[in-house]
Amino acid sequence: MEGLISLKSSPGTSLRSFPSFNQPPNSFARRFSMDLPLRRSSFPAIRAQQPGTISPKEEEEEDALKVKEWEVGMFQNEVAASQGIRIRRRPPTGPPLHYVGPFEFRLQNDGNTPRNILEEIVWHKDTEVSQMKERKPLATLKKFIENAPPTRDFVGALKAAHSRTGLPGLIAEVKKASPSRGILREDFDPVEIARAYEKGGAACLSVLTDEKFFKGSFENLEAIRNAGVQCPLLCKEFVIDAWQIYYARIKGADAILLIAAVLPDLDIRYMVKICKILGLAALVEVHDEREMDRVLGIEGIELIGINNRNLETFEVDISNTKKLLEGERGQLICQKDIIVVGESGLFTPDHVGYVQEAGVKAVLVGESIVKQSDPGKGITGLFGRDISL
Numbered sequence: 432m433e434g435l436i437s438l439k440s441s442p443g444t445s446l447r448s449f450p451s452f453n454q455p456p457n458s459f460a461r462r463f464s465m466d467l468p469l470r471r472s473s474f475p476a477i478r479a480q481q482p483g484t485i486s487p488k489e490e491e492e493e494d495a496l497k498v499k500e501w502e503v504g505m506f507q508n509e510v511a512a513s514q515g516i517r518i519r520r521r522p523p524t525g526p527p528l529h530y531v532g533p534f535e536f537r538l539q540n541d542g543n544t545p546r547n548i549l550e551e552i553v554w555h556k557d558t559e560v561s562q563m564k565e566r567k568p569l570a571t572l573k574k575f576i577e578n579a580p581p582t583r584d585f586v587g588a589l590k591a592a593h594s595r596t597g598l599p600g601l602i603a604e605v606k607k608a609s610p611s612r613g614i615l616r617e618d619f620d621p622v623e624i625a626r627a628y629e630k631g632g633a634a635c636l637s638v639l640t641d642e643k644f645f646k647g648s649f650e651n652l653e654a655i656r657n658a659g660v661q662c663p664l665l666c667k668e669f670v671i672d673a674w675q676i677y678y679a680r681i682k683g684a685d686a687i688l689l690i691a692a693v694l695p696d697l698d699i700r701y702m703v704k705i706c707k708i709l710g711l712a713a714l715v716e717v718h719d720e721r722e723m724d725r726v727l728g729i730e731g732i733e734l735i736g737i738n739n740r741n742l743e744t745f746e747v748d749i750s751n752t753k754k755l756l757e758g759e760r761g762q763l764i765c766q767k768d769i770i771v772v773g774e775s776g777l778f779t780p781d782h783v784g785y786v787q788e789a790g791v792k793a794v795l796v797g798e799s800i801v802k803q804s805d806p807g808k809g810i811t812g813l814f815g816r817d818i819s820l
């Protein structure tokens with residue numbers, strides 16, 4: 432429970448006196464499993480009420496729900512921490528006003544400041560998504576999806592490119608800026624860049640949709656889709672809530688990123704199922720052995736991304752891809768027929784050769800190609816030959 436809100440038994444009380452705290456986190460998580468990803472939408476009616484217009488009974492119910500929500504949040508953090516996840520989903524808060532539990536609570540993080548950039552992004556995303564959800568509830572999104580055109584085969588496109596060129600299939604990233612590198616391209620026209628990538632031989636495209644930290648947008652994703660680009664599109668987003676997957680589907684995504692450093696196993700399982708239902712590919716991103724082992728334990732995963740950039744420190748090291756594919760892990764990946772994508776920090780044909788040798792069948796590249804005046808030619812430079820032929 433490192434760094435999380437700590438729970439201590441008050442003198443004279445026992446853990447047994449409060450059944451939900453008395454169970455291991457996993458069984459708690461199971462009881463609340465459907466609440467975890469969509470937790471914030473669980474009580475919409477109560478959120479919508481105006482203060483002062485509710486009866487005492489309703490107020491009591493609201494308090495009870497606030498306490499329950501808070502408890503779920505506590506256990507969500509606890510389950511995540513038990514899986515080695517250091518990112519807390521939202522800033523720690525004390526218990527709600529009406530909490531009557533047998534514990535003493537203490538905040539370990541004075542000032543509630545995020546501990547690293549990834550945590551800052553996730554906390555901001557939490558607020559952003561809850562606002563977007565109020566404007567466009569899930570039921571509304573589902574109606575749009577009924578009439579949406581079918582998705583394109585993201586994994587199939589990567590496999591086809593790999594067998595056509597003998598090189599890793601390229602996911603070319605449409606990225607204007609990043610917290611670690613600042614602005615990458617001033618004259619940023621997402622559609623023009625996407626067209627140049629497609630012409631240059633990219634198998635798929637990745638489109639950043641985060642606005643605050645990457646200067647991306649869902650409008651960019653939609654514009655690229657509507658411009659007639661044929662490459663399947665990855666929505667590059669920080670997903671913390673299943674609602675975002677439905678939204679990405681409506682905006683034209685064929686695949687979505689799920690980050691294991693942010694999402695506990697239960698969320699990944701649940702979200703991978705939602706992706707299947709919506710016809711989206713899920714690219715599950717890992718950065719270290721522990722995350723890789725967690726993800727290899729989840730059924731139904733077709734695509735794993737190994738990020739060479741640590742999203743908490745920004746350190747980039749392409750030998751990370753090799754390290755995570757060595758030995759039994761690599762064998763298991765082969766047995767399961769999983770496609771591995773080498774992500775970040777790839778600039779030269781030698782870099783591409785190095786990760787290919789390590790076992791990847793696809794690469795995800797942003798900076799080195801988006802910075803070129805002709806991003807399509809950037810692809811030729813990256814691979815050392817024209818891969819559009």
Ligand SMILES: O=P(O)(O)OC[C@@H](O)[C@@H](O)c1c[nH]c2ccccc12
Pocket residue numbers: 604606667668716738774775776777795796797798799
């Ligand atoms: O620009 P680079 O170093 O080629 O990296 C691209 C891509 O891997 C990187 O943008 C990325 C990988 N995982 C992410 C998660 C969120 C945001 C961005 C990313």
